[in-house]
Amino acid sequence: MDKNHYHTIVVGGGIAGLTAAAYVARENKNVLLIEKNEKCGGLVSSFKHKGFQFEAGVRALEDAGIIFPMLDDLGIELDFVDSPVSVGIEQDVLHIKDRDSIKDYEQLLKKYYPDSHPEIEATIKIIRRIMKHMDVLYGIANPFFKDLNKDYKYIFKELLPWLPKFMLTIGKINRLNMPVEDYLETLIQNQSLKDIISQHFFKHTPAFFALSYFSLYLDYKYPINGVGSLADGVCNKLLSLGGEVKTNTIIKKVNATEQWVIDEGNNKYTYDKLIWAADLKFLYGNTIVQGLPKKIERNFESEKRKMLERRGGDSVYSLFLEVDEPLDSFKKIASGHFFYTPSRKGLGNIHTHDLKQIIDNWDQLKRDDLFEWLDRFTKLNTYEISIPGLKNSNFVPDGKSGIIISFLIEYDIFKKLKYKGWYEEFSKELEVKIIDVITNSIYPMLKSKLMESFSFTPLSIQNRVASSEGAIVGWSFLDTIPVPNKISDAKKSVLTSIPNIYKAGQWTYSPAGVPMSILTGRLAAEKVCK
Structure with a gap:
């Protein structure tokens, strides 16, 4: 057999690609992960400079019922510490310690905007409601990281009681899908107050995602050896399971008809399945589909137009x-x-x-x-x-x-x-x-x-x-998003119009952070291993 032939090739060594490759390797499939940089991790990475260690991407991690279950499922041991958050305006600093800190946040806003007390109270009421939604949404370990064929205790004690609450909450979340700026317009007249609440979010972030951050502040964890140790841990697990990792390698073309990718050194790698965990605009702009069934070609070209017309966030x-x-x-x-x-x-x-x-x-x-x-x-x-x-x-x-x-x-x-x-x-x-x-x-x-x-x-x-566009969470919210953006559609997000090509990562689902990138990596691996 060709030494460069693999059951699955994963392009992109960020946390989504690493997760996907590790799960494919766990199923004893021949998998190759290709990464453009010297080291895997992408935006989940740390670096050292003159005796100092810094984060190159995200500063801390939100479990969201995904990160810890993934690590447990793969048998990866990492030590974490809490990553407490402070919020400050001018000379006042609020240390967020627990759920009751929302009261202190309310008082902080009232101090600086004394003429807007009713508006602040209405906004805090909404944030409290969203915090309850978050309790449901991330209330259990995500079932995609559980063995539902064997873990009966999880199924009957956690999953089944949770599902009805989850379905009810999803409907409430979807009604808060409008841009946070527009949503705050319905609550607040004071422009400065609106800015203080929303200006550190991405433009037109969905209201639920933006106003859930007070809950997420309480969920922040930090790997004791740095955020990059999360990616290192998954990469080491991939290698221990027999997967291959090829770094410093840039893919320049995909041939979906003949099922190969080629790098800038003109090295060709053939595959049965491909998981693209990198920039989707590059995939759709550099993939050959001529020779595939006409319906697939048409569907791909339709997807391609949507992707290439949109911008990163x-x-x-x-x-x-x-x-x-x-x-x-x-x-x-x-x-x-x-x-x-x-x-x-x-x-x-x-x-x-x-x-x-x-x-x-x-x-x-x-x-x-x-x-x-x-x-x-x-x-x-x-x-x-x-x-x-x-x-x-x-x-x-x-x-x-x-x-x-x-x-x-x-x-x-x-x-x-x-x-x-x-x-x-x-x-x-x-x-x-x-x-x-x-x-x-x-x-x-x-x-x-x-x-x-x-x-x-x-x-x-x-x-x-x-x-x-240097985007760090995928697609811009300023235009129609060309990928699924409802939680109920998460499983569909990894599909493309080409049956043996799947996608994962921040460009696959919106809005996306580290937990969603990990989840799409897991879902893509599940598809290729069926």
């Missing part, structure tokens, strides 16, 4: 800081996972209408106007601040701290900056402004103790993980 900018200040100095202020807004004013139209005007009139844009916009954007934004050393002090040299400061930002502005020759200057100015804002607000010791800084932009993400 918001991207993220991350600033990495190495600081000559002990961890305790930061611990006294906030936890190691901190959502902070330096001004109660909020962004208003700065990141929507004003940004669109800049992009639409790019050729006439003056440098001073761009940097004036940047000044307003950085002063009024919401920042996700992560300090990995507060979860594991071994991640930093003695007496030092490593900090990651992130926020959502439009990919197009960085793409245009690159073409205009302003990219480096803009990136450096952005670093300076962020450091000034955070120093002048919540961490006064930051600027004077800064040793080194560097950043990842949306272009960095696009180049590293080959994600269209």
Whole structure:
């Protein structure tokens, strides 16, 4: 048999591809995982720099009834610690400890928006209701990671009592599928209050997904060796089960008719089944279907048009800081996972209408106007601040701290900056402004103790993980989403119009995070092993 022939080839070594490949290997199938980078993990990865360890993607993990059951099912042992979250506005910091912290959050909002008490109370009431929905949604271990042929205790004690509540909750969730901005319009008139609640979400995030975050803050866990150890654990399990992993390999073409993929070195790999756990726009733009039955060709071309016409969602900018200040100095202020807004004013139209005007009139844009916009954007934004050393002090040299400061930002502005020759200057100015804002607000010791800084932009993400528009959760919510977006359709999400090609990962279902990527990997593996 051809040494490059496999029962299943998985393209994409992020957490979805790793999960899919591990489950296929567990069924004693000949499986090859192909990853473009030197190391698997994608957006679930960690890295070291001059004695500091940072996260390259997500800062912490939400179990969501999926991650821990997957690890248990595959027999992977990882140690986790809680990843407590703080929320801050100006000089006030709230440490979210338990469900009752929602009362403190309500009081924090009332302090800064004293004329909006009824609106705040109505919003908090909705958040409480969503928290109850979340209790049901993630109330048991996801059944796709259980052996339903043998685990009768789980079936009768957990699954069957849960199912009716789950079905009722799904209907309620689907009624909260409108964009969070539109939903908040029905509750709140004060624009600044709306911004404070919603501006750190992706544009047009479904209301249920956005307003469930208070529940998710209580669910955050952190692998003691870093987020990347989750991907490492699944990769090691894949290898122990006899699966193969080929890194530093970029697939450039798929032939669905002859069932092969070819890499940039012109090495060809043939398959019986293919799981695409990478960017779907690349799959649909680089797959040969001529020679397949005409109905399949037509269906594929229809899917292809939908995929290629759509955009990836918001991207993220991350600033990495190495600081000559002990961890305790930061611990006294906030936890190691901190959502902070330096001004109660909020962004208003700065990141929507004003940004669109800049992009639409790019050729006439003056440098001073761009940097004036940047000044307003950085002063009024919401920042996700992560300090990995507060979860594991071994991640930093003695007496030092490593900090990651992130926020959502439009990919197009960085793409245009690159073409205009302003990219480096803009990136450096952005670093300076962020450091000034955070120093002048919540961490006064930051600027004077800064040793080194560097950043990842949306272009960095696009180049590293080959994600269209540098997206970190798949498709944009601003347009019709070309993949399933209802929980009841999760099993359908892994199907394509080509019978032996399946898909998994953030582009497969929307909205997608780490748990949903893992679930789609599991579902795709189940399909190819039937």
